Amino acid sequence: MKQRFISSVQIILQLALTTVGLTGQSYPGKPQIIRCRSLEKETFSCWWKPGSDGGRPNNYTLFYSKDSEEKIYECPDYLTSGPNSCYFDKNHTNPWTTYIITVMATNEIGSNSSDPQHVDVTSIVQPDAPVNLSLETNTSANMSYLWAKWSPPPLADASSNSHEYHYELRLKPEEKEEWETVPVGTQTHYEVTSLQAGAKYVVQVRCMLDLGEWSEWSSERSIQIPKERLPPEKPTIIKCRSPEKETFTCWWKPASDGGLSTSHTLLYSKEGEEKVYECPDYKTAGPNSCYFDKKHTSFWTIYNITVRATNEMGSNVSDPHYVDVTYIVQPDPPVNITLELKKSIKRKPYLVLTWSPPPLADVRSGWLTLEYELRLKPEEGEEWETIFVGQQTQCKMFSLNPGKRYIVQIHCKPDHHGLWSEWSPEMYIEIPTDFRVKDMVVWIIVGVLSSLICLIMSWIMILKGYRMMAFILPPVPGPKIKGIDTHLLETGKSDELLSALGCHGFPPTSDCEELLIEYLEVEDSEDQQLMPNHDTPSKNIKIILKETDSDSGRGSCDSPSLLPVKCRESRGLPSALQAQDVRANEKKGGKGSWEAQCTASEQKTLPCSSESAKSCTWLAAQLPSNQPAMFAYHSAVEAFKITLNTTNMNTSPVLVRNEENHQSLYPIAETVYDDVEKISEMENSKTDQTTVQQHNGKSPFLNPKLMDYVEVHKVRQDEEPALLLKHKENSRKTKKCTVPGTNKEYTKVSTVVDHHILVLLPDQRTQNTPVPQEPVAETSQNPRQSQAEKNTGYSTTAPSDSRRDTSGSDYMDPSSFMPSFK
C-alpha cells in the first residue's frame, strides 16, 4: 500500500512538473542588482541582471527608499543608462542619503524581487577613463622627452564639468611586461624623461575624483623614442668568397646606426702595396657587400680589408680581415646532374651519375681543379652515404636496394683549399624492382627445365629398366659355373674351385655375381689380357713397363683373371686400396711406374670392394683392354680425391698420408712419370712419418675401404722378402704369382690358378671378420724402413712379364694376409 501511495504521489508530481514544463511558463526568476555607480558624485546609476523570465515577457521595476524615509519610490529614469538600468539624476541624488534599492520582475504568472541593495552615493564614485590621450617626443641636448596630453572623461550632463580629477599615467617600453606608473596630479599633461633611447613606449592614463575609485585605464597610445645620436658601432666583415677563383666578394654586417643614416665604406690594401683602395663595386653583389672583379683580384696576395661605418656623429672601423683569395674559393654546386640506371651483365642494376662543374668555374684551363663528393640515401633513410669521387665527373653506384627511391646530391670543392659548395638540388631515382623479378623468372625457368630433364632421364631409365635390373640383379647364370670351370679346370686344383665357390657361399652380394658374370663375358679376351702389361695400349703402362724391371716377385695386378679372386677378397677385406700404399712406398728409383700399373689394376678392385655394383662390373668389363682399366683407375683416383677433398688434407697427419698415396696414384694415372718420381722421393723422405701416420689411418676421415687397402699394402711390403722366395717357386710355373708368405699362414692361403691367375684362399676367420687394422699398421712400420733397400733391389732386377702379372695377383690377395697378422 505504501509503495502504491508513494508511486501515485510521484506520478502526480511528475504530471505537475510536466504541465509546467510543457507550458514553459512560471513566475520570473530573481533579478540581481549588479552595481551602482556614480561618475561624478552628483548622479548615479544602478544596473541589474534579469533572472529567468519564466517564459513570459517580464517587466522590471526598480523601487528604492531612503534611509530617512519610509516611502518607496520607483526609478525615475530607466533609459539614460541603458537597458536594465536606472539613472538617478541630480534631483534624485542625495549624497548624504543611503538608498535601499530593489528590483522586481513581473510577468503574468507572478513576480519576484531582488535582494535589496544599500547604496551610499559617495562610496560608489568612479569616473570614466580620460580621453584624447596624445603623445609627442622631443629631443633637446641629446636627451629625449615624452610629452603626454589628455582630456578628462566626458559626462552625460555636459553642464557639470567643474569636477577636479586626479590623474595617473603609466608607461613601459613596448616589449616589456611591467608598467611604470607616474602620479600626475590634476593637470592633464605630463612630460616623461629618462627614457630608453630607441625604444617604443606605450602610455595610458586614468583618473579619480577626490573620493571613490580610479577609473579604468584609458586606451593605449604608443610612441617611438628616437635613438641616441652616436657614431655607428663597428661593422663586422662576415666573409669573403670567390666562386670561381677569379673574382671574389666580401660581405659585412652593418653596424647599428643609432637611428641616423649611416654609410659603409670598404677599404683594402694589398700585400706589398702601401696604398689603400676603396671597394671597386658595392652594387653587383647586393647590399652590404663588395665585389672584386678580375682586375681587382690577385692571388697569392694577402688583402687587408676593413669596413668603415660613418654617420654624422662619427665613424667606426671594423677589425681588419686578412684574405688570400687562394684560400676562400667556394664554388657553386655542380650542374647538369643526370642519373641513369643501367644493367650490368649480371642484370644487376647500377646507377650512373654524371654531372658538370659549375658554369662559373673554368676547369678547362687548369686554373681551377675541382673535386667532387656525392651523397645519397634512400628517401626514407636517415643517414647519408657520402662518397668522395675525386676529379671525375661521373660515378657508378652499385649495390643499391631495388624498389627504393634514392636521393642524390653532389657538391664540389677546389682541389687544395677552399670550401665545399652547397649541395646540388636533390635528385631522385627509383631503383626498379623488376630486375629481381627477372632474376626470379630466370631461376624459375632453370628450375622447370632441370626438372624436365630429370623427368626425361627417369623416363629413359624406366624404359631401359630391364637392363638396369640386369645390372643390379642379374639372374644367376649358368655360365658362371662354366667360367669357373674353365679356370679351375685348367689349373686342375680343387682348392681353387672351392674358393671360387666360396664366393657364392657368402650372403649373395651383387658384386660378386656381377663380377663373375662380367668376367665370363670377358673371358674370351682373357688370353689376350693375360699378358696385358706387355701389350697395353695405354702409353702409361708402356712407359711404366719399360722402366720397371724390378719387382719380379710382385707380378702385375692387372691381369683380369685375378678379378674373381679379387672380388672374393674384397668381400673378405673390404678394400684392396691398401695396395696403393705399398706402391707409394716402393716408388723409389723409378719403380713407381711399374707400381702404377699395379695400382691401376688394384684400383679396379676398389669398385669391387666398394658396394657399388655398377662400378665393379664396369671395371670388369673394361678389363680386357688396358685403357679401360686405366680409366677405371682414374675413376678410382677421383673417388680418392673426393674423399680427400672432403677432409682437409694438410691439417692432420692422416690426411697427409692419404694425400701422398693419392698423389702417387694420380700422377701415374696421368702418365706423368716425373711427378711420380718426385712423389716417390717425397714419400721416401717421409717414410718415417708415413709409418706413424699409418697408425692413424684408421681415423674416421678415411673411407674404411681405403684404410683396409693401405694396411694390406703395408703388409705386403713387409712380406716382400717372403714373396720373392715364393716367387721363385711360382716362376717355375711361369706367369704365376705367389702369395708372399713371410708368415706361415699366408703360404697356406695362396694358390695359383691357370697360367696367369693366382687364386688366394683366404683364411676363413678373416673372410667374415673385418681385419683389425692396428696390428697391421704396426707391423708395416718395420718393413717400411727396410723397404728402400728392397726397392733398389727391385729396380736392378729386370722383371719378367710373367712376374709382374703374378706380383699383381699377390697384391690382390690382401684378405688372406690379414688374418696372419692377427
Added chain:
Amino acid sequence: TKEGVTSLPICPNGSVNCQLSLEELFDRAVKLSHYIHFLSSEMFNEFDERYAQGRGFIAKAVNSCHTASLTTPEDKEQAQQIHHEDLLNLILGVLRSWNDPLIHLASEVQRIKEAPETILWKAVEIEEQNKRLLEGMEKIVGRVHSGEVENDIYTPWDGLPSLQLADEDSRLFAFYNLLHCLRRDSHKIDNYLKVLKCRLIHDNNC
C-alpha cells in the same frame, strides 16, 4: 696514366733515346707539386694551430716572403698570358729559391720545442720532394725550351738567423712566416703546373 702505358713500347730495353713523353713528365710533375703543396699546407696548419694561435702572425706575415721579388702571375689571365717558357722559368726560379730554406727548415724545425713528429717528417719530406720536382722541371724545361735555359733565376734566402733567434716569439714567427710562404709558393707552383699542363698537353681543354 694512359699515356704512360702507351709510351712504354716506345722505350724498348736498351734503347738510347728512350724518354718519357712530355705528358707523362707533366703528369708526374703535377702529382709531385700537388703532394708537396698538400704537405706544406698541412704543415702550416699544424704549426698555426699549435704555435700561432692568438699571436696575430698573419698580420705581420704580409709581404715578407723571400720569393716575393719574383714577379709571378697573380691571376688566371696573367697566368694564361705569360709565355709558357717564361712561366716554366719562373717555376724553376721559385723551386730553386726554396732549395736552401728547405734544407734549413728541415734541420731547424727539429729545435722547435715539442715539435710534433708530423711536422718534422713533413719538413724532411718536402725538402726531398722539392728536389725531385726541381729535377723533373728541369727535364720539362729542357724539353720545352727552344733556346737556352736560364739558370740564373733565383732569389737568395737570408732567413736562417731568424729561425735561430733566441726570442721564442720572434723565432716562432719566423717559422710561421716561412711555412706560410712555403704553402703559398707550393700552391703557386702547383697551380702554374696545372695550367701549363692543360695548355701544353690538352690545348686548354682539360
